[in-house]
Amino acid sequence: MSEFLLEAQELNTRYGSSHILHGVNFKIRYGESLALMGRNGMGKTTLIRSMLGLVRPFSGQVRARGEDVTGAETYRISLMGIAYVPEGRGIFSSLSVKENLLMAARPGPTGKKDWTYDRVLDRFPRLAERLKNGGNQLSGGEQQMLTIGRALMTNPDLLILDEATEGLAPLVSREIWKIVREIRESGIATVVVDKNYAALTAISDRSVILVKGRVVFDGDSEALNGDSELIAKHLGV
Amino acid sequence: MEINSILIQLLNGIQYGLLLFLVAAGLTLVFGIMGVINLAHGSFYMIGAYLAWSLAELAGSFWVGIAIGIVLTIILGMVLEVVFFKHLYRRDHLYQVLMTYGLILIFEDLRSVLWGNDIHGVVIPELLNSSIQLTENLTYPMYRFFVSAVCIAIAIGLYLTIQRTRLGMIIRAGATNSEMTQVLGVNIKLIHAVVFSIGVSLAAIAGMVASPISSAYPNMGTQVLITCFVIVVIGGIGSVWGALAGALLIGLADTFGNVFAPEYSGLSVFILMSIILIWRPEGLFKRSYK
Ligand SMILES: Nc1ncnc2c1ncn2[C@@H]1O[C@H](COP(=O)(O)OP(=O)(O)O)[C@@H](O)[C@H]1O
Numbered sequence: 001m002s003e004f005l006l007e008a009q010e011l012n013t014r015y016g017s018s019h020i021l022h023g024v025n026f027k028i029r030y031g032e033s034l035a036l037m038g039r040n041g042m043g044k045t046t047l048i049r050s051m052l053g054l055v056r057p058f059s060g061q062v063r064a065r066g067e068d069v070t071g072a073e074t075y076r077i078s079l080m081g082i083a084y085v086p087e088g089r090g091i092f093s094s095l096s097v098k099e100n101l102l103m104a105a106r107p108g109p110t111g112k113k114d115w116t117y118d119r120v121l122d123r124f125p126r127l128a129e130r131l132k133n134g135g136n137q138l139s140g141g142e143q144q145m146l147t148i149g150r151a152l153m154t155n156p157d158l159l160i161l162d163e164a165t166e167g168l169a170p171l172v173s174r175e176i177w178k179i180v181r182e183i184r185e186s187g188i189a190t191v192v193v194d195k196n197y198a199a200l201t202a203i204s205d206r207s208v209i210l211v212k213g214r215v216v217f218d219g220d221s222e223a224l225n226g227d228s229e230l231i232a233k234h235l236g237v
Numbered sequence: 238m239e240i241n242s243i244l245i246q247l248l249n250g251i252q253y254g255l256l257l258f259l260v261a262a263g264l265t266l267v268f269g270i271m272g273v274i275n276l277a278h279g280s281f282y283m284i285g286a287y288l289a290w291s292l293a294e295l296a297g298s299f300w301v302g303i304a305i306g307i308v309l310t311i312i313l314g315m316v317l318e319v320v321f322f323k324h325l326y327r328r329d330h331l332y333q334v335l336m337t338y339g340l341i342l343i344f345e346d347l348r349s350v351l352w353g354n355d356i357h358g359v360v361i362p363e364l365l366n367s368s369i370q371l372t373e374n375l376t377y378p379m380y381r382f383f384v385s386a387v388c389i390a391i392a393i394g395l396y397l398t399i400q401r402t403r404l405g406m407i408i409r410a411g412a413t414n415s416e417m418t419q420v421l422g423v424n425i426k427l428i429h430a431v432v433f434s435i436g437v438s439l440a441a442i443a444g445m446v447a448s449p450i451s452s453a454y455p456n457m458g459t460q461v462l463i464t465c466f467v468i469v470v471i472g473g474i475g476s477v478w479g480a481l482a483g484a485l486l487i488g489l490a491d492t493f494g495n496v497f498a499p500e501y502s503g504l505s506v507f508i509l510m511s512i513i514l515i516w517r518p519e520g521l522f523k524r525s526y527k
């Protein structure tokens with residue numbers, strides 16, 4: 001078994017003629033928590049989408065659980081225990097809150113069933129009050145709880161959260177960070193993208209910074225947090 | 238017109254409408270979920286009728302014939318989806334119309350080679366070959382009640398499947414956001430094949446149960462297809478429940494149109510469509526799962 005749950009090797013991705021990712025190497029171990037950082041348009045979402053089979057990289061390799069999954073179908077990668085909460089969240093407006101959760105329910109790739117419907121409602125009581133509501137009748141924070149809850153219903157080994165707290169009020173954001181920390185402590189690996197670098201480095205073991213589709217930093221989150229010069233250079237506005 | 242014959246026509250209209258619903262449901266599902274305009278959908282109705290005729294003769298029983306026919310059309314639906322229709326999902330409507338029109342010609346030629354160009358009557362199964370006494374001087378054929386009952390049962394089954402089962406949730410999720418559905422581990426291609434195959438078999442079942450009333454004859458799918466497009470448009474494109482309402486309205490309009498103004502038979506359907514579209518340009522129902 002590979003030491004890595006998900007890895008990208010020398011990944012190059014293009015949209016038409018624009019070359020977005022330039023030989024990106026990216027790895028995440030079982031149980032590891034990782035912060036993926038970079039200014040807007042640097043290729044964070046593209047990297048995630050390339051690894052999940054949503055965009056086909058034009059060269060390089062993607063491996064999940066040690067297996068080559070480059071160009072594999074997204075659902076197969078998902079079934080390998082990799083869950084993804086995208087930017088904009090992707091709630092099914094035609095389904096109720098309850099249905100949004102139930103349609104995703106399944107045991108993890110190794111058969112674990114830690115997250116059940118009842119446990120998700122237990123953890124997200126706000127959702128329990130809105131089971132019959134349509135997915136689009138929720139507030140931003142509730143929507144994010146629903147997509148995180150829905151991702152947990154698949155009992156993943158890795159949860160990828162793109163723009164975890166975008167557009168959320170500070171109080172709600174704090175709740176989301178608390179949830180992410182719990183998920184991390186439960187042993188699920190996490191890859192989190194967010195603009196709040198302080199919060200992000202505080203809840204991650206390792207940080208990766210992308211600049212124009214290239215990895216410019218890959219190292220300890222704590223070390224990065226102390227290096228205000230590096231942060232200002234690559235992440236400052 | 239006397240009350241008895243109005244009652245008969247009412248029952249006929251409902252029965253015809255329910256039958257049309259089976260065909261229109263597949264048409265609207267495939268359009269609503271995969272975005273494909275399938276002109277060949279009427280051919281599945283014809284194939285159903287011919288299968289009922291030939292399999293009933295081969296098996297010596299209408300019921301065994303229908304059972305085998307349903308299995309065959311489910312398989313046919315899967316095969317057609319994989320070979321032809323899946324390539325149409327993200328294409329322009331022009332390609333869809335061209336290819337599915339081509340398929341009509343192929344299906345008609347195959348029908349001619351396999352079954353010939355004659356009209357074939359299908360015998361009403363013995364069990365249902367009787368009449369029901371409705372009032373003192375009014376009887377109604379048992380078989381027509383059977384057709385309505387089958388259609389109602391299928392409509393209820395379809396409703397429960399779409400609204401209450403996990404498969405139904407996944408189908409609705411896939412119609413709203415196919416990418417996110419795959420991200421959650423769903424093989425959306427398989428779901429599309431299943432939906433398409435359901436559509437094919439519903440149309441074929443309609444052809445099968447209609448065959449003892451209408452016979453099996455060349456090009457019988459064309460008229461049904463046109464009528465079903467009218468139904469889908471007035472019901473609201475993509476809406477299954479709109480298709481049910483539209484089918485009942487059209488079934489009644491056509492039946493009573495034929496009675497009251499036989500010289501303009503067929504026109505009533507289009508008059509009704511025009512009135513409904515002037516009143517509600519988007520159709521009666523909005524797409525229920527988008
Ligand atoms: N579908 C697309 N087609 C063309 N260009 C795209 C597409 N998606 C993103 N891009 C471009 O790719 C670059 C990286 O985008 P993205 O991965 O979304 O960055 P980030 O998530 O870091 O903000 C940007 O310049 C963006 O404009």
Ligand SMILES: [Mg+2]
Pocket residue numbers: 044045046087162
């Ligand atoms: Mg992004």
